[in-house]
Amino acid sequence: MRPTIVIGSGDGDLCFIARYLLDQAGYETNLQPEADDTVLAVRRVSACALLIDGRLPGAISTCEALCTLRAQRQLVVVALVDPGAHGQGLAFLNAGADEVFTRPVPPTHLVRALIAPVANRRLIHGDLKMDLSARRVWRASVPLYLPRIEFAILRCFLLDPDRVFDRRTIIRNCWPNRVFVDPKTVNVHVGRLRKRLQAKGASDPIRSVRGIGYGLQAADLSEVKGGGNGV
Structure with missing residues:
Protein backbone atom coordinates (compact mmCIF):
# COMPACT_ATOMS: atom_id res chain seq x y z
CA MET A 1 0.00 0.00 0.00
CA ARG A 2 1.37 3.40 -0.98
CA PRO A 3 1.70 6.14 1.65
CA THR A 4 -1.16 8.64 1.68
CA ILE A 5 -1.12 12.45 1.56
CA VAL A 6 -4.29 14.36 2.45
CA ILE A 7 -5.14 17.54 0.51
CA GLY A 8 -7.51 19.90 2.28
CA SER A 9 -8.81 22.30 -0.36
CA GLY A 10 -11.86 23.26 -2.39
CA ASP A 11 -9.67 24.34 -5.32
CA GLY A 12 -10.34 21.72 -8.00
CA ASP A 13 -7.35 22.64 -10.16
CA LEU A 14 -4.97 22.45 -7.20
CA CYS A 15 -6.39 19.11 -6.05
CA PHE A 16 -6.27 17.34 -9.38
CA ILE A 17 -2.84 18.63 -10.42
CA ALA A 18 -1.39 17.71 -7.02
CA ARG A 19 -3.10 14.30 -7.18
CA TYR A 20 -1.56 13.59 -10.60
CA LEU A 21 1.95 14.61 -9.51
CA LEU A 22 1.76 12.68 -6.24
CA ASP A 23 0.48 9.60 -8.05
CA GLN A 24 3.50 9.79 -10.35
CA ALA A 25 5.72 10.04 -7.26
CA GLY A 26 4.19 6.89 -5.75
CA TYR A 27 1.71 8.38 -3.25
CA GLU A 28 -2.01 7.97 -2.72
CA THR A 29 -4.05 11.16 -2.23
CA SER A 61 -7.90 25.43 13.32
CA THR A 62 -7.28 22.28 11.28
CA CYS A 63 -3.55 22.80 11.61
CA GLU A 64 -3.85 23.38 15.35
CA ALA A 65 -6.06 20.30 15.80
CA LEU A 66 -3.30 18.11 14.43
CA CYS A 67 -0.72 19.22 17.00
CA THR A 68 -1.61 16.36 19.37
CA LEU A 69 -1.41 13.84 16.56
CA ARG A 70 1.97 15.17 15.46
CA ALA A 71 3.32 14.57 18.95
CA GLN A 72 2.53 10.87 18.46
CA ARG A 73 3.83 10.33 14.93
CA GLN A 74 5.53 12.19 12.13
CA LEU A 75 3.30 14.25 9.88
CA VAL A 76 4.48 16.81 7.34
CA VAL A 77 2.17 19.85 7.06
CA VAL A 78 2.44 22.26 4.13
CA ALA A 79 0.15 25.31 3.88
CA LEU A 80 -0.81 27.46 0.89
CA VAL A 81 -1.96 31.10 1.24
CA ASP A 82 -3.02 33.90 -1.08
CA PRO A 83 -0.78 36.87 -1.96
CA GLY A 84 -0.64 39.44 0.84
CA ALA A 85 -1.94 36.97 3.45
CA HIS A 86 1.17 37.39 5.59
CA GLY A 87 -0.80 37.22 8.83
CA GLN A 88 -2.36 33.93 7.80
CA GLY A 89 1.02 32.55 6.81
CA LEU A 90 2.42 33.42 10.22
CA ALA A 91 -0.63 31.88 11.89
CA PHE A 92 0.00 28.64 9.99
CA LEU A 93 3.62 28.57 11.19
CA ASN A 94 2.51 29.24 14.77
CA ALA A 95 -0.02 26.41 14.42
CA GLY A 96 2.78 23.99 13.48
CA ALA A 97 2.99 24.04 9.67
CA ASP A 98 6.39 22.94 8.36
CA GLU A 99 6.29 25.20 5.30
CA VAL A 100 4.02 27.95 3.94
CA PHE A 101 3.83 28.82 0.23
CA THR A 102 2.22 31.92 -1.33
CA ARG A 103 0.22 31.69 -4.56
CA PRO A 104 1.12 31.44 -7.35
CA VAL A 105 3.51 28.54 -6.75
CA PRO A 106 4.46 25.71 -9.13
CA PRO A 107 2.66 22.54 -7.99
CA THR A 108 5.96 20.68 -8.19
CA HIS A 109 7.27 22.86 -5.33
CA LEU A 110 4.35 21.83 -3.15
CA VAL A 111 4.83 18.17 -3.98
CA ARG A 112 8.55 18.34 -3.26
CA ALA A 113 7.89 19.87 0.16
CA LEU A 114 5.32 17.17 0.95
CA ILE A 115 7.36 14.13 -0.01
CA ALA A 116 11.02 15.07 0.60
CA PRO A 117 10.88 14.82 4.41
CA VAL A 118 8.76 11.65 4.17
CA ALA A 119 11.01 9.73 1.82
CA ASN A 120 14.07 10.17 4.04
CA ARG A 121 12.60 9.60 7.47
CA ARG A 122 12.82 6.70 9.88
CA LEU A 123 10.09 5.36 12.11
CA ILE A 124 11.18 4.29 15.61
CA HIS A 125 9.22 2.59 18.39
CA GLY A 126 11.03 0.90 21.28
CA ASP A 127 13.75 -1.27 19.75
CA LEU A 128 12.03 -1.30 16.34
CA LYS A 129 13.38 0.93 13.59
CA MET A 130 12.24 1.28 9.96
CA ASP A 131 13.93 3.23 7.17
CA LEU A 132 11.16 4.09 4.67
CA SER A 133 13.38 5.13 1.77
CA ALA A 134 15.69 2.10 2.03
CA ARG A 135 12.84 -0.27 2.98
CA ARG A 136 14.90 -1.72 5.82
CA VAL A 137 13.90 -2.85 9.32
CA TRP A 138 15.94 -3.41 12.47
CA ARG A 139 15.04 -5.04 15.79
CA ALA A 140 17.48 -4.10 18.58
CA SER A 141 19.98 -3.04 15.85
CA VAL A 142 19.68 -6.46 14.12
CA PRO A 143 18.60 -6.11 10.47
CA LEU A 144 15.49 -8.08 9.48
CA TYR A 145 14.09 -9.02 6.09
CA LEU A 146 10.32 -8.51 5.77
CA PRO A 147 8.29 -9.49 2.69
CA ARG A 148 6.18 -6.77 1.09
CA ILE A 149 2.95 -7.31 3.03
CA GLU A 150 4.66 -7.80 6.41
CA PHE A 151 6.69 -4.63 5.79
CA ALA A 152 3.49 -2.72 4.96
CA ILE A 153 1.74 -3.99 8.10
CA LEU A 154 4.64 -2.99 10.35
CA ARG A 155 4.83 0.41 8.64
CA CYS A 156 1.10 0.88 9.28
CA PHE A 157 1.62 0.11 12.99
CA LEU A 158 4.71 2.32 13.32
CA LEU A 159 2.97 5.32 11.75
CA ASP A 160 0.41 5.29 14.57
CA PRO A 161 1.88 3.13 17.38
CA ASP A 162 -0.81 3.91 19.96
CA ARG A 163 -3.66 2.77 17.72
CA VAL A 164 -5.33 -0.64 17.44
CA PHE A 165 -6.13 -1.34 13.78
CA ASP A 166 -9.08 -3.48 12.75
CA ARG A 167 -8.50 -5.99 9.96
CA ARG A 168 -10.29 -4.01 7.27
CA THR A 169 -8.17 -0.94 7.99
CA ILE A 170 -5.03 -3.06 7.79
CA ILE A 171 -6.19 -4.45 4.44
CA ARG A 172 -6.94 -0.96 3.12
CA ASN A 173 -3.51 0.33 4.18
CA CYS A 174 -1.36 -2.67 3.27
CA TRP A 175 -2.80 -4.42 0.20
CA PRO A 176 -3.15 -3.04 -3.35
CA ASN A 177 -6.39 -1.27 -4.20
CA ARG A 178 -9.27 -3.25 -5.70
CA VAL A 179 -7.84 -6.57 -4.49
CA PHE A 180 -10.19 -8.73 -2.40
CA VAL A 181 -8.57 -9.94 0.83
CA ASP A 182 -10.33 -12.15 3.36
CA PRO A 183 -10.00 -10.53 6.81
CA LYS A 184 -8.71 -13.86 8.14
CA THR A 185 -5.71 -13.47 5.84
CA VAL A 186 -4.57 -10.59 8.06
CA ASN A 187 -4.16 -13.05 10.95
CA VAL A 188 -1.79 -15.15 8.85
CA HIS A 189 0.42 -12.23 7.87
CA VAL A 190 0.46 -10.76 11.38
CA GLY A 191 1.51 -14.20 12.63
CA ARG A 192 4.36 -14.28 10.11
CA LEU A 193 5.38 -10.78 11.09
CA ARG A 194 5.42 -11.80 14.76
CA LYS A 195 7.73 -14.74 14.04
CA ARG A 196 10.20 -12.56 12.15
CA LEU A 197 10.19 -9.87 14.85
CA GLN A 198 10.68 -12.49 17.59
CA ALA A 199 13.73 -14.05 15.96
CA LYS A 200 16.45 -15.07 18.41
CA GLY A 201 14.10 -14.98 21.39
CA ALA A 202 13.05 -11.34 21.20
CA SER A 203 9.79 -10.30 22.86
CA ASP A 204 6.55 -9.94 20.92
CA PRO A 205 6.07 -6.24 20.03
CA ILE A 206 2.58 -6.77 18.58
CA ARG A 207 -0.50 -6.28 20.73
CA SER A 208 -3.73 -8.19 20.06
CA VAL A 209 -7.12 -6.90 21.15
CA ARG A 210 -9.70 -9.65 20.92
CA GLY A 211 -12.57 -8.79 18.61
CA ILE A 212 -10.88 -5.61 17.36
CA GLY A 213 -7.47 -6.13 15.81
CA TYR A 214 -3.78 -5.45 16.20
CA GLY A 215 -1.33 -2.72 17.14
CA LEU A 216 2.02 -2.28 18.89
CA GLN A 217 2.89 -2.86 22.50
CA ALA A 218 3.78 0.28 24.45
CA ALA A 219 7.41 1.21 23.78
CA ASP A 220 8.46 0.44 27.37
CA LEU A 221 6.87 -3.02 27.09
CA SER A 222 8.23 -4.00 23.70
CA GLU A 223 11.43 -5.30 25.22
CA VAL A 224 9.70 -7.33 27.94
CA LYS A 225 9.47 -11.09 27.35
CA GLY A 226 6.07 -12.53 26.59
CA GLY A 227 4.05 -13.24 23.49
CA GLY A 228 0.64 -11.96 22.52
CA ASN A 229 -2.50 -13.97 22.06
CA GLY A 230 -4.21 -14.32 18.72
CA VAL A 231 -7.48 -12.57 18.03
Missing part, protein backbone atom coordinates in the same frame (compact mmCIF):
# COMPACT_ATOMS: atom_id res chain seq x y z
CA ASN A 30 -7.15 11.81 -0.16
CA LEU A 31 -9.02 14.96 -1.21
CA GLN A 32 -11.09 16.79 1.41
CA PRO A 33 -13.03 20.04 0.73
CA GLU A 34 -14.02 20.62 4.39
CA ALA A 35 -11.76 21.43 7.34
CA ASP A 36 -13.40 19.01 9.80
CA ASP A 37 -13.26 16.19 7.27
CA THR A 38 -9.59 16.95 6.65
CA VAL A 39 -8.68 16.29 10.29
CA LEU A 40 -10.68 13.06 10.30
CA ALA A 41 -9.08 11.90 7.06
CA VAL A 42 -5.54 12.49 8.35
CA ARG A 43 -6.33 10.29 11.35
CA ARG A 44 -8.28 7.64 9.44
CA VAL A 45 -5.75 6.93 6.69
CA SER A 46 -2.63 7.42 8.87
CA ALA A 47 -1.49 10.12 6.45
CA CYS A 48 2.19 10.91 6.19
CA ALA A 49 1.61 14.49 5.01
CA LEU A 50 -1.07 17.19 4.65
CA LEU A 51 -1.44 20.02 2.16
CA ILE A 52 -3.85 22.57 3.64
CA ASP A 53 -5.26 25.46 1.59
CA GLY A 54 -5.61 28.77 3.42
CA ARG A 55 -8.80 29.44 1.45
CA LEU A 56 -10.46 26.58 3.30
CA PRO A 57 -12.63 27.92 6.16
CA GLY A 58 -11.13 26.74 9.44
CA ALA A 59 -7.74 25.92 7.89
CA ILE A 60 -5.76 27.35 10.83
Whole structure:
Protein backbone atom coordinates (compact mmCIF):
# COMPACT_ATOMS: atom_id res chain seq x y z
CA MET A 1 0.00 0.00 0.00
CA ARG A 2 1.37 3.40 -0.98
CA PRO A 3 1.70 6.14 1.65
CA THR A 4 -1.16 8.64 1.68
CA ILE A 5 -1.12 12.45 1.56
CA VAL A 6 -4.29 14.36 2.45
CA ILE A 7 -5.14 17.54 0.51
CA GLY A 8 -7.51 19.90 2.28
CA SER A 9 -8.81 22.30 -0.36
CA GLY A 10 -11.86 23.26 -2.39
CA ASP A 11 -9.67 24.34 -5.32
CA GLY A 12 -10.34 21.72 -8.00
CA ASP A 13 -7.35 22.64 -10.16
CA LEU A 14 -4.97 22.45 -7.20
CA CYS A 15 -6.39 19.11 -6.05
CA PHE A 16 -6.27 17.34 -9.38
CA ILE A 17 -2.84 18.63 -10.42
CA ALA A 18 -1.39 17.71 -7.02
CA ARG A 19 -3.10 14.30 -7.18
CA TYR A 20 -1.56 13.59 -10.60
CA LEU A 21 1.95 14.61 -9.51
CA LEU A 22 1.76 12.68 -6.24
CA ASP A 23 0.48 9.60 -8.05
CA GLN A 24 3.50 9.79 -10.35
CA ALA A 25 5.72 10.04 -7.26
CA GLY A 26 4.19 6.89 -5.75
CA TYR A 27 1.71 8.38 -3.25
CA GLU A 28 -2.01 7.97 -2.72
CA THR A 29 -4.05 11.16 -2.23
CA ASN A 30 -7.15 11.81 -0.16
CA LEU A 31 -9.02 14.96 -1.21
CA GLN A 32 -11.09 16.79 1.41
CA PRO A 33 -13.03 20.04 0.73
CA GLU A 34 -14.02 20.62 4.39
CA ALA A 35 -11.76 21.43 7.34
CA ASP A 36 -13.40 19.01 9.80
CA ASP A 37 -13.26 16.19 7.27
CA THR A 38 -9.59 16.95 6.65
CA VAL A 39 -8.68 16.29 10.29
CA LEU A 40 -10.68 13.06 10.30
CA ALA A 41 -9.08 11.90 7.06
CA VAL A 42 -5.54 12.49 8.35
CA ARG A 43 -6.33 10.29 11.35
CA ARG A 44 -8.28 7.64 9.44
CA VAL A 45 -5.75 6.93 6.69
CA SER A 46 -2.63 7.42 8.87
CA ALA A 47 -1.49 10.12 6.45
CA CYS A 48 2.19 10.91 6.19
CA ALA A 49 1.61 14.49 5.01
CA LEU A 50 -1.07 17.19 4.65
CA LEU A 51 -1.44 20.02 2.16
CA ILE A 52 -3.85 22.57 3.64
CA ASP A 53 -5.26 25.46 1.59
CA GLY A 54 -5.61 28.77 3.42
CA ARG A 55 -8.80 29.44 1.45
CA LEU A 56 -10.46 26.58 3.30
CA PRO A 57 -12.63 27.92 6.16
CA GLY A 58 -11.13 26.74 9.44
CA ALA A 59 -7.74 25.92 7.89
CA ILE A 60 -5.76 27.35 10.83
CA SER A 61 -7.90 25.43 13.32
CA THR A 62 -7.28 22.28 11.28
CA CYS A 63 -3.55 22.80 11.61
CA GLU A 64 -3.85 23.38 15.35
CA ALA A 65 -6.06 20.30 15.80
CA LEU A 66 -3.30 18.11 14.43
CA CYS A 67 -0.72 19.22 17.00
CA THR A 68 -1.61 16.36 19.37
CA LEU A 69 -1.41 13.84 16.56
CA ARG A 70 1.97 15.17 15.46
CA ALA A 71 3.32 14.57 18.95
CA GLN A 72 2.53 10.87 18.46
CA ARG A 73 3.83 10.33 14.93
CA GLN A 74 5.53 12.19 12.13
CA LEU A 75 3.30 14.25 9.88
CA VAL A 76 4.48 16.81 7.34
CA VAL A 77 2.17 19.85 7.06
CA VAL A 78 2.44 22.26 4.13
CA ALA A 79 0.15 25.31 3.88
CA LEU A 80 -0.81 27.46 0.89
CA VAL A 81 -1.96 31.10 1.24
CA ASP A 82 -3.02 33.90 -1.08
CA PRO A 83 -0.78 36.87 -1.96
CA GLY A 84 -0.64 39.44 0.84
CA ALA A 85 -1.94 36.97 3.45
CA HIS A 86 1.17 37.39 5.59
CA GLY A 87 -0.80 37.22 8.83
CA GLN A 88 -2.36 33.93 7.80
CA GLY A 89 1.02 32.55 6.81
CA LEU A 90 2.42 33.42 10.22
CA ALA A 91 -0.63 31.88 11.89
CA PHE A 92 0.00 28.64 9.99
CA LEU A 93 3.62 28.57 11.19
CA ASN A 94 2.51 29.24 14.77
CA ALA A 95 -0.02 26.41 14.42
CA GLY A 96 2.78 23.99 13.48
CA ALA A 97 2.99 24.04 9.67
CA ASP A 98 6.39 22.94 8.36
CA GLU A 99 6.29 25.20 5.30
CA VAL A 100 4.02 27.95 3.94
CA PHE A 101 3.83 28.82 0.23
CA THR A 102 2.22 31.92 -1.33
CA ARG A 103 0.22 31.69 -4.56
CA PRO A 104 1.12 31.44 -7.35
CA VAL A 105 3.51 28.54 -6.75
CA PRO A 106 4.46 25.71 -9.13
CA PRO A 107 2.66 22.54 -7.99
CA THR A 108 5.96 20.68 -8.19
CA HIS A 109 7.27 22.86 -5.33
CA LEU A 110 4.35 21.83 -3.15
CA VAL A 111 4.83 18.17 -3.98
CA ARG A 112 8.55 18.34 -3.26
CA ALA A 113 7.89 19.87 0.16
CA LEU A 114 5.32 17.17 0.95
CA ILE A 115 7.36 14.13 -0.01
CA ALA A 116 11.02 15.07 0.60
CA PRO A 117 10.88 14.82 4.41
CA VAL A 118 8.76 11.65 4.17
CA ALA A 119 11.01 9.73 1.82
CA ASN A 120 14.07 10.17 4.04
CA ARG A 121 12.60 9.60 7.47
CA ARG A 122 12.82 6.70 9.88
CA LEU A 123 10.09 5.36 12.11
CA ILE A 124 11.18 4.29 15.61
CA HIS A 125 9.22 2.59 18.39
CA GLY A 126 11.03 0.90 21.28
CA ASP A 127 13.75 -1.27 19.75
CA LEU A 128 12.03 -1.30 16.34
CA LYS A 129 13.38 0.93 13.59
CA MET A 130 12.24 1.28 9.96
CA ASP A 131 13.93 3.23 7.17
CA LEU A 132 11.16 4.09 4.67
CA SER A 133 13.38 5.13 1.77
CA ALA A 134 15.69 2.10 2.03
CA ARG A 135 12.84 -0.27 2.98
CA ARG A 136 14.90 -1.72 5.82
CA VAL A 137 13.90 -2.85 9.32
CA TRP A 138 15.94 -3.41 12.47
CA ARG A 139 15.04 -5.04 15.79
CA ALA A 140 17.48 -4.10 18.58
CA SER A 141 19.98 -3.04 15.85
CA VAL A 142 19.68 -6.46 14.12
CA PRO A 143 18.60 -6.11 10.47
CA LEU A 144 15.49 -8.08 9.48
CA TYR A 145 14.09 -9.02 6.09
CA LEU A 146 10.32 -8.51 5.77
CA PRO A 147 8.29 -9.49 2.69
CA ARG A 148 6.18 -6.77 1.09
CA ILE A 149 2.95 -7.31 3.03
CA GLU A 150 4.66 -7.80 6.41
CA PHE A 151 6.69 -4.63 5.79
CA ALA A 152 3.49 -2.72 4.96
CA ILE A 153 1.74 -3.99 8.10
CA LEU A 154 4.64 -2.99 10.35
CA ARG A 155 4.83 0.41 8.64
CA CYS A 156 1.10 0.88 9.28
CA PHE A 157 1.62 0.11 12.99
CA LEU A 158 4.71 2.32 13.32
CA LEU A 159 2.97 5.32 11.75
CA ASP A 160 0.41 5.29 14.57
CA PRO A 161 1.88 3.13 17.38
CA ASP A 162 -0.81 3.91 19.96
CA ARG A 163 -3.66 2.77 17.72
CA VAL A 164 -5.33 -0.64 17.44
CA PHE A 165 -6.13 -1.34 13.78
CA ASP A 166 -9.08 -3.48 12.75
CA ARG A 167 -8.50 -5.99 9.96
CA ARG A 168 -10.29 -4.01 7.27
CA THR A 169 -8.17 -0.94 7.99
CA ILE A 170 -5.03 -3.06 7.79
CA ILE A 171 -6.19 -4.45 4.44
CA ARG A 172 -6.94 -0.96 3.12
CA ASN A 173 -3.51 0.33 4.18
CA CYS A 174 -1.36 -2.67 3.27
CA TRP A 175 -2.80 -4.42 0.20
CA PRO A 176 -3.15 -3.04 -3.35
CA ASN A 177 -6.39 -1.27 -4.20
CA ARG A 178 -9.27 -3.25 -5.70
CA VAL A 179 -7.84 -6.57 -4.49
CA PHE A 180 -10.19 -8.73 -2.40
CA VAL A 181 -8.57 -9.94 0.83
CA ASP A 182 -10.33 -12.15 3.36
CA PRO A 183 -10.00 -10.53 6.81
CA LYS A 184 -8.71 -13.86 8.14
CA THR A 185 -5.71 -13.47 5.84
CA VAL A 186 -4.57 -10.59 8.06
CA ASN A 187 -4.16 -13.05 10.95
CA VAL A 188 -1.79 -15.15 8.85
CA HIS A 189 0.42 -12.23 7.87
CA VAL A 190 0.46 -10.76 11.38
CA GLY A 191 1.51 -14.20 12.63
CA ARG A 192 4.36 -14.28 10.11
CA LEU A 193 5.38 -10.78 11.09
CA ARG A 194 5.42 -11.80 14.76
CA LYS A 195 7.73 -14.74 14.04
CA ARG A 196 10.20 -12.56 12.15
CA LEU A 197 10.19 -9.87 14.85
CA GLN A 198 10.68 -12.49 17.59
CA ALA A 199 13.73 -14.05 15.96
CA LYS A 200 16.45 -15.07 18.41
CA GLY A 201 14.10 -14.98 21.39
CA ALA A 202 13.05 -11.34 21.20
CA SER A 203 9.79 -10.30 22.86
CA ASP A 204 6.55 -9.94 20.92
CA PRO A 205 6.07 -6.24 20.03
CA ILE A 206 2.58 -6.77 18.58
CA ARG A 207 -0.50 -6.28 20.73
CA SER A 208 -3.73 -8.19 20.06
CA VAL A 209 -7.12 -6.90 21.15
CA ARG A 210 -9.70 -9.65 20.92
CA GLY A 211 -12.57 -8.79 18.61
CA ILE A 212 -10.88 -5.61 17.36
CA GLY A 213 -7.47 -6.13 15.81
CA TYR A 214 -3.78 -5.45 16.20
CA GLY A 215 -1.33 -2.72 17.14
CA LEU A 216 2.02 -2.28 18.89
CA GLN A 217 2.89 -2.86 22.50
CA ALA A 218 3.78 0.28 24.45
CA ALA A 219 7.41 1.21 23.78
CA ASP A 220 8.46 0.44 27.37
CA LEU A 221 6.87 -3.02 27.09
CA SER A 222 8.23 -4.00 23.70
CA GLU A 223 11.43 -5.30 25.22
CA VAL A 224 9.70 -7.33 27.94
CA LYS A 225 9.47 -11.09 27.35
CA GLY A 226 6.07 -12.53 26.59
CA GLY A 227 4.05 -13.24 23.49
CA GLY A 228 0.64 -11.96 22.52
CA ASN A 229 -2.50 -13.97 22.06
CA GLY A 230 -4.21 -14.32 18.72
CA VAL A 231 -7.48 -12.57 18.03
